[in-house]
Amino acid sequence: MTAQAQQADPKRPEPGSPEPGEAGSVPDLRTQFAATTNELIESDPRIAVVLAEISADRFAGAARRHPDRVINVGIREQLMVSMAGGLALAGMRPIAHSFGAFVIERAWEQVKLDLDHQDVGAILVGSYGSYDWPAGGRTHQAPGDVALIDTLSDWVVHVPGHPAELDAQLRSAAASTSRVYVRIGGEPNPEAFPTEKDAWTVLRRGTAGTVVAVGPMLRNVLRAVAGLDVTLLYAPTVRPFDVDTLRSTLDAPRVVMVEPYLAGTSAAQVARVLADRDHRQLGLGVIDPDPHRYGTPGDHDRLHGLDSRGLRRRISEFLTP
Amino acid sequence: MTATYAELDRLMGLMTGDEKHGPSATSTLDVIWVLYDQVLNVTPQTVDDPARDRFVVSKGHGPMAFYAVLAAKGFIDEDQLPGFGSYGSRLGHHPDRLLIPGVEFSSGSLGHGLPASVGIAHGLRAQRRDARVICLVGDAEYDEGSNSEAVVYAGRAGLGNLTAVVIDNQSSSHGWVGGIGRRFAAEEWLTHDIDGRDHEAIATAFRSTSPDRPTAVIAHVEPKG
Numbered sequence: 248m249t250a251q252a253q254q255a256d257p258k259r260p261e262p263g264s265p266e267p268g269e270a271g272s273v274p275d276l277r278t279q280f281a282a283t284t285n286e287l288i289e290s291d292p293r294i295a296v297v298l299a300e301i302s303a304d305r306f307a308g309a310a311r312r313h314p315d316r317v318i319n320v321g322i323r324e325q326l327m328v329s330m331a332g333g334l335a336l337a338g339m340r341p342i343a344h345s346f347g348a349f350v351i352e353r354a355w356e357q358v359k360l361d362l363d364h365q366d367v368g369a370i371l372v373g374s375y376g377s378y379d380w381p382a383g384g385r386t387h388q389a390p391g392d393v394a395l396i397d398t399l400s401d402w403v404v405h406v407p408g409h410p411a412e413l414d415a416q417l418r419s420a421a422a423s424t425s426r427v428y429v430r431i432g433g434e435p436n437p438e439a440f441p442t443e444k445d446a447w448t449v450l451r452r453g454t455a456g457t458v459v460a461v462g463p464m465l466r467n468v469l470r471a472v473a474g475l476d477v478t479l480l481y482a483p484t485v486r487p488f489d490v491d492t493l494r495s496t497l498d499a500p501r502v503v504m505v506e507p508y509l510a511g512t513s514a515a516q517v518a519r520v521l522a523d524r525d526h527r528q529l530g531l532g533v534i535d536p537d538p539h540r541y542g543t544p545g546d547h548d549r550l551h552g553l554d555s556r557g558l559r560r561r562i563s564e565f566l567t568p
Numbered sequence: 569m570t571a572t573y574a575e576l577d578r579l580m581g582l583m584t585g586d587e588k589h590g591p592s593a594t595s596t597l598d599v600i601w602v603l604y605d606q607v608l609n610v611t612p613q614t615v616d617d618p619a620r621d622r623f624v625v626s627k628g629h630g631p632m633a634f635y636a637v638l639a640a641k642g643f644i645d646e647d648q649l650p651g652f653g654s655y656g657s658r659l660g661h662h663p664d665r666l667l668i669p670g671v672e673f674s675s676g677s678l679g680h681g682l683p684a685s686v687g688i689a690h691g692l693r694a695q696r697r698d699a700r701v702i703c704l705v706g707d708a709e710y711d712e713g714s715n716s717e718a719v720v721y722a723g724r725a726g727l728g729n730l731t732a733v734v735i736d737n738q739s740s741s742h743g744w745v746g747g748i749g750r751r752f753a754a755e756e757w758l759t760h761d762i763d764g765r766d767h768e769a770i771a772t773a774f775r776s777t778s779p780d781r782p783t784a785v786i787a788h789v790e791p792k793g
Contacts, residue, residue: 338618
């Protein structure tokens with residue numbers, strides 16, 4: 248197999264590849280991230296942005312104005328995350344950003360030790376989701392990011408499905424001292440559901456079971472459950488896990504989580520929430536982290552059964568076994 | 569209650585059970601003593617002062633010398649030393665900043681302290697604080713590539729408030745051609761090669777800094793046996 252070798256410089260931003268959502272009326276999430284963060288840099292002197300080349304062009308002006316707070320360290324992700332820890336130790340509110348594969352997975356021990364173990368806060372922002380750029384292959388995909396974060400303690404995980412949600416989440420995170428991972432990926436939903444205190448939104452009620460659509464999964468889930476007698480919840484934040492909304496709206500104890508990262512990532516959360524009830528659950532998401540396939544996000548939706556037809560089939564089978 | 573340099577061996581003995589300690593156990597002792605005795609602007613009363621100097625021990629392994637100095641200078645009570653490493657002790661075989669007042673960084677895994685110190689230095693500079701950051705690493709610890717990321721970047725950023733001190737006991741398996749100081753000098757750090765047992769030389773080196781370049785002090789001690 249020589250497919251990998253054909254890409255001479257796999258860590259450079261992809262030339263000529265469209266940004267997700269570029270063609271639609273809703274701005275893409277990464278553009279919103281840059282817009283909101285640039286505003287936060289100007290309004291809050293505690294904010295410090297650390298980059299490892301990725302997206303640095305979107306912060307060039309801010310870097311000239313604030314050279315000690317907007318820092319591009321070059322292609323050095325370990326340093327980027329360690330510096331976020333050091334900036335927090337010095338009293339700043341750091342935001343570190345790269346593709347999810349690099350900010351979480353490449354620099355994993357730095358996330359674990361220089362943020363979590365030091366008990367300092369930071370906002371990590373990972374773009375490209377699970378397969379925003381399938382033609383880029385495995386190196387730029389991070390379907391395991393949320394599962395990894397789950398091995399640590401006290402992280403907030405946002406999975407915004409709309410730029411307005413991302414904007415609110417970033418502003419709220421900037422004002423806190425928590426450890427926050429913002430997972431940017433997927434095609435934005437047409438409609439935003441800003442929530443208070445990271446609670447999930449009840450989109451409709453039904454009796455056959457509950458389907459939880461996480462972030463950008465909502466678009467396909469809405470089509471998939473059309474006409475099905477289910478409760479539909481929308482979750483742009485998955486950690487903390489909204490126990491109250493899930494339990495208070497639960498009718499039949501059957502829960503389907505539809506997540507844009509590894510299938511079953513939240514299975515332990517569902518099991519914990521429903522430990523006192525006989526229940527069944529189904530975890531839908533990315534089923535193969537390394538399929539060795541290129542193509543489009545739509546191709547990979549179908550590969551993992553996350554297109555509306557695949558979702559409808561599996562949700563229907565689960566509800567009526 | 570503070571103690572003198574002559575009492576450090578006894579304080580270490582409270583942790584190790586030995587009355588005399590070889591070069592390996594004390595490779596960092598003189599540098600850490602001089603830092604707390606003459607260089608660092610931090611006391612047990614100012615461990616939370618945003619303007620304090622920061623001492624980051626990146627090489628967390630073998631912390632007895634560090635704990636002995638912290639005890640000698642009143643950051644921790646001497647009666648905590650005998651429990652070293654036990655379940656109820658704050659003092660582990662790698663230091664934990666959440667457990668020990670005055671410990672700035674929890675270390676153990678190598679190659680984290682210097683990159684984090686670059687972040688601290690930037691944060692202090694962004695807040696226009698005069699405090700400095702001094703980070704202790706080992707010559708074998710420098711094997712970890714994350715240190716190289718920090719050294720290259722800190723040189724370009726001209727972090728004059730950052731000092732790295734390398735305790736060089738020649739314990740790196742593959743070594744550093746021409747001396748480890750060259751790695752820093754090549755990235756435009758100010759470097760000082762000194763005898764890591766000579767207190768006057770240690771103090772002088774830490775005071776010889778530049779406003780727009782980071783400083784590396786290479787403290788040579790007896791080769792690890």
